[in-house]
Amino acid sequence: MFYVKNHKQLNICDPWVHLGPKRRKVLEDSWAGLFQKKILPELPVESLRRHYHDWNGRPTKELHAMIGLLILQQMHDLTDDQAVEQYCFNIQWHFALNITNTQDAASYVSHKTLWSMRDKLSTDGIYDEIFDHALQTLAKLFKADLSKQRMDSVHIKSNMRHLGRIGLFVKTIKKFLSNLKRQHRPLFDKLDSTLTNRYLSKREESLFALVKPSESSNTLDQLAEDIFSLVQRFATVPRVNDMASFKLLSRLFKEQCVVEENIQSSEKKAVARPNREVPSDSLQNPSDPDAGYSGHKGQGYQVQVVESYSTTDEKQLSLLTHVSVESADQHDTNALIPALENLQQQDMVPEELLADSLYGSESNCEQGRNEYGVEVIAPAMPGNRKKMHLAEFTVDDQGWIVSCPRGITPDRVKKNKGCYSAAFSVNACNDCPDLKRCPVSKGKKAYYYRYKEKDLRLARRVQYEKTKAFKEKYRFRAGVEATMSEFDRRTGVKHLRVRGMKAVRFAAVMKAVGINILRASRFRKLQHAPKAPLRGTERAVLAIYELVKEQITRKMKTFTANTKKFRPIFLNLPENVF
Numbered sequence: 001m002f003y004v005k006n007h008k009q010l011n012i013c014d015p016w017v018h019l020g021p022k023r024r025k026v027l028e029d030s031w032a033g034l035f036q037k038k039i040l041p042e043l044p045v046e047s048l049r050r051h052y053h054d055w056n057g058r059p060t061k062e063l064h065a066m067i068g069l070l071i072l073q074q075m076h077d078l079t080d081d082q083a084v085e086q087y088c089f090n091i092q093w094h095f096a097l098n099i100t101n102t103q104d105a106a107s108y109v110s111h112k113t114l115w116s117m118r119d120k121l122s123t124d125g126i127y128d129e130i131f132d133h134a135l136q137t138l139a140k141l142f143k144a145d146l147s148k149q150r151m152d153s154v155h156i157k158s159n160m161r162h163l164g165r166i167g168l169f170v171k172t173i174k175k176f177l178s179n180l181k182r183q184h185r186p187l188f189d190k191l192d193s194t195l196t197n198r199y200l201s202k203r204e205e206s207l208f209a210l211v212k213p214s215e216s217s218n219t220l221d222q223l224a225e226d227i228f229s230l231v232q233r234f235a236t237v238p239r240v241n242d243m244a245s246f247k248l249l250s251r252l253f254k255e256q257c258v259v260e261e262n263i264q265s266s267e268k269k270a271v272a273r274p275n276r277e278v279p280s281d282s283l284q285n286p287s288d289p290d291a292g293y294s295g296h297k298g299q300g301y302q303v304q305v306v307e308s309y310s311t312t313d314e315k316q317l318s319l320l321t322h323v324s325v326e327s328a329d330q331h332d333t334n335a336l337i338p339a340l341e342n343l344q345q346q347d348m349v350p351e352e353l354l355a356d357s358l359y360g361s362e363s364n365c366e367q368g369r370n371e372y373g374v375e376v377i378a379p380a381m382p383g384n385r386k387k388m389h390l391a392e393f394t395v396d397d398q399g400w401i402v403s404c405p406r407g408i409t410p411d412r413v414k415k416n417k418g419c420y421s422a423a424f425s426v427n428a429c430n431d432c433p434d435l436k437r438c439p440v441s442k443g444k445k446a447y448y449y450r451y452k453e454k455d456l457r458l459a460r461r462v463q464y465e466k467t468k469a470f471k472e473k474y475r476f477r478a479g480v481e482a483t484m485s486e487f488d489r490r491t492g493v494k495h496l497r498v499r500g501m502k503a504v505r506f507a508a509v510m511k512a513v514g515i516n517i518l519r520a521s522r523f524r525k526l527q528h529a530p531k532a533p534l535r536g537t538e539r540a541v542l543a544i545y546e547l548v549k550e551q552i553t554r555k556m557k558t559f560t561a562n563t564k565k566f567r568p569i570f571l572n573l574p575e576n577v578f
Helices: 020-028 031-041 047-049 062-076 080-089 091-096 111-124 125-142 163-183 185-189 193-200 202-210 213-234 244-256 332-345 362-371 427-430 454-465 468-491 500-528 536-571
Strands: 149-155 255-260 268-272 291-294 298-307 320-327 352-354 375-377 402-403 412-416 420-425 447-452
Touching: 020 031, 020 091, 020 500, 031 047, 031 062, 031 091, 031 125, 031 500, 047 062, 047 111, 047 468, 062 080, 062 091, 062 111, 062 163, 062 468, 062 500, 080 091, 111 125, 111 375, 111 447, 111 500, 125 500, 149 468, 163 185, 163 193, 163 213, 163 244, 185 412, 193 213, 202 362, 213 244, 255 320, 298 332, 298 468, 298 500, 320 332, 320 500, 332 362, 332 447, 352 468, 362 375, 412 454, 427 500, 447 454, 454 536, 468 500
Parallel strands: 149 352, 352 375
Antiparallel strands: 149 298, 255 268, 291 298, 298 320, 412 420, 420 447
């Protein structure tokens, strides 16, 4: 039967009575106390019910403790061996996971159990539920202000070897041939021994590592031809088509190679694509096929993070409100709206969202404002900076151009179906030193500058960025960089030990849960921390300050009184007395 322990139910006898009052207080004030009392009881263990049935018995381990163990593992960036050791011997972990059974088996967990539970949580996406439950609990408990939030991304370096194109081709072919030999030996034996020995022989394979730069192009074409022959040979063999290594080989050929046909002989030959034609989402390494490539950050993944922040001096709890993982080749522009959708589902949509210019596209700002009621505060991207922008022109409230940056007034301005057109004199524009930079286009009778409502909105955003109000709001965006640093320093999110999108998502989200717990624990300590007594020097300085303050206040009162007393005399003096 599916049995779930109720961690909200009080015990008749205190299971931690053996701890002294000082050690007990330390535990309760640490993250372990917060985890046991508030996080552990709210974990969504019911979502695991489908994995257990009446006929195969109850889970071998208490489910709250197992999910909690995986959270603590990611929170402290531990390997499976280290996590098992902490579960077995660390009393702080026992307290956090509420392990009250004194039997030895209750304080032990096998690596298989840990792996099995992690597979269940990552396959079903239950880690997202865990994040949402923990976030809702902490936000309600500490009355977190979520009206202001900020967004940024952090790169995750893939746990794989960096391969050049030759190395990528060789490793993918070798992986396929090795699997074919192991799974379908009769089909493997029918292949040309010259081909198989080229990739499965250590002596021959090592030759690919010694290729000269001048010969790399010919080598790539040879490899492309080998891939082409293998793909053609097994394209119609169902048993081979279903192999993951063959799918990777086919993908590699599609992304990195092209077939050329000789018109005279009608022969087809495969060659490698030029580097510039290889897409950024192409296969980087067969050991991690989900990883993408970013020219700025490299191979791997990226985590989109949204967190709350405060603009007041009053102590406020800052929480990560959204975490999502995507391939490194994905653009930040496409991440904003899905983040807002997720926040809307949690009823945590902010009033203001700070982000950098990559998130602040015109469409994102409009959609955020109209559909979610969010003011996206981000620098605009005016486009070609070599050309003048509409923001440099003087434009009235109706959108009509009043003058250009040189002060030239247009002869006429008209609007037709949302498109504006300003006509400038030919004589005035011909002699303008900024003509090359000016966005106007020459017509028969005038120079014309055509712009749309979208251009107007962008221009107003650019002008708004120069105001004190924008700078006052946007200065808080820099704080998200500290969050990214904390995310990596505490949990090691930038260098994960796992591969594949499923495993990376699980690790990143669970680490975010850990960050929220650690932040809430620190915030709780600050709330209840007594003020430290002043030392002798501090007391003396404070006394002198109060004395000087009192003297200055008394002198100012005397001066103010005398000024009021003699004011009528000064008011009656003639103007030219001085």
